[in-house]
Amino acid sequence: MRAAAAGVLGSEGRVSAPAPVPSVDWSERWKRDLAPVAVSPRLRVRPSFVHVAPAPGQRELVIDPGQAFGTGGHESTRLALEWLDVLAASRPPASRVLDVGTGTGVLALAALCLAPGRAVACDVDPQAARAARAAAARNGLADRMQVYAGGIEALALDVRFGLVVANLLRSELTPLLPALARAAAPDARIVLSGLLAGECADVTAAAARVGLRALGVRHRRDASGVLWAALLMTTAPASRRSPDGACPGAEFEDANP
Numbered sequence: 457m458r459a460a461a462a463g464v465l466g467s468e469g470r471v472s473a474p475a476p477v478p479s480v481d482w483s484e485r486w487k488r489d490l491a492p493v494a495v496s497p498r499l500r501v502r503p504s505f506v507h508v509a510p511a512p513g514q515r516e517l518v519i520d521p522g523q524a525f526g527t528g529g530h531e532s533t534r535l536a537l538e539w540l541d542v543l544a545a546s547r548p549p550a551s552r553v554l555d556v557g558t559g560t561g562v563l564a565l566a567a568l569c570l571a572p573g574r575a576v577a578c579d580v581d582p583q584a585a586r587a588a589r590a591a592a593a594r595n596g597l598a599d600r601m602q603v604y605a606g607g608i609e610a611l612a613l614d615v616r617f618g619l620v621v622a623n624l625l626r627s628e629l630t631p632l633l634p635a636l637a638r639a640a641a642p643d644a645r646i647v648l649s650g651l652l653a654g655e656c657a658d659v660t661a662a663a664a665r666v667g668l669r670a671l672g673v674r675h676r677r678d679a680s681g682v683l684w685a686a687l688l689m690t691t692a693p694a695s696r697r698s699p700d701g702a703c704p705g706a707e708f709e710d711a712n713p
Contacts (some may be wrong), residue, residue, distance in 0.1 A: 490521070493528035496541045499570055501528030501562060504594075515569045517595055519562050522587055528562055531676040535686035536563050536623045536649040538674055543619065543645055543688075544570035551618035552576070554639055556608050556632065561588030561601070563621050568597050575601045576617070578608060608635045616641035623649040623686075630662050637666040640691045645671075649686035656685050663689055 461471045492502040492510075500510055501517045510516045519527050528537060540563065549572040555564035558577035568575055579585050585605035592598040604610065618641050622629055629648060640646055646668060651659060653675055660670045668689040677683050 490527075490529070492516070493534065493537075495528070495534070495537045495566070498544070499537070499541055499566060501537070501566070503527065517562060517565050517569060517591075519560050519565075519591055522560070527560065531678045531682075531684040532623050532650040532686065533562060535674050535676050535684060536621055536647050537566050539647045539649075539686055539688055540567050540570060540619075540621065543647075547571045547573065548618060549573065552616075553619045553621070554578075554608075554611075554617040556620070556622040556636065557624045557628070558588045558603065559584050559623075561591045561603065563623060564588070564601055565591060565595055565597055567619060567621070568600050569595075573600070573618075576611070577601060577603045578606055578610070579603075580605070580607055608632060608639060611639060613638070615639065616644075618644050619647075620644060621647040621649070625650050626652070626655045626659060630659060633659075633663050633668070634666045637663075637668050637691065640668075643692040644690065646689040646691070647686060648689060649684075651685045651687065653683040653685045656687060660687065660689075663687075667691060669694060 458471045462469060465471065490503050490506060492500050492506060492508055494500045497511060497514060499515050501519055502508070504518050504520050521527050528534060551573045553564055553567045553573060553575035555561070555575060555577040558564055558579045561577050564575040564577040577588050579588065582605040585603050588603045589598070592601045592603065617639055620636055620640050622632065622636060629650060636646060648659065656673055663670070668691060671688045671690050673688070674686050675683055
């Protein structure tokens with residue numbers, strides 16, 4: 457390798473001698489940078505191998521990283537969790553939650569942690585559905601959450617949900633908007649996350665064409681400077697007052713880079 461490199465660099469180049477690299481147990485090293493995600497004083501998400509006590513009165517979900525998406529750390533998941541936290545106080549006790557593209561199930565499970573009710577979670581990836589079932593069992597919520605592998609189109613047409621959440625890329629989310637609107641009950645709340653800030657206007661316009669009205673948006677910037685967004689929408693007409701205090705055009709942005 458040194459000879460090949462020297463040949464490419466020519467007479468002006470210099471190739472250093474080999475240097476030993478310390479042995480690292482990568483199967484354990486990746487855990488070092490993971491920490492609990494404090495969504496609010498009411499909720500946090502923690503990996504099982506991080507042992508830090510929650511704040512007094514704070515519920516927690518134990519979700520381990522795996523091949524399914526959603527441990528609370530990514531900005532899109534965090535934004536959706538923040539909206540669920542905001543909405544928890546106004547959710548009726550018997551409301552039903554639908555989590556489309558559930559991944560690890562973290563959003564459906566957070567909704568169940570924060571307020572009474574039941575949830576249905578679906579994902580087209582069978583492995584994600586298995587991960588969500590395991591997370592529900594681990595957190596003692598399996599009796600309140602149904603999980604299936606498949607798309608939203610598998611739901612019965614007469615099933616309605618008071619809270620719908622979808623954390624998906626815009627290319628995946630936009631085609632699902634008609635189905636999300638059909639699944640939402642009158643005066644439902646719909647959280648749409650996984651969007652870049654610049655995509656919100658187009659998604660809001662597409663949602664309006666299927667009867668959804670924007671109530672607000674939250675923003676969060678990731679470490680590379682990308683600004684992510686999560687929309688809160690409703691099926692209620694504009695004349696209805698929002699019980700959760702959000703209003704059309706409401707802006708919420710995390711100040712931390």
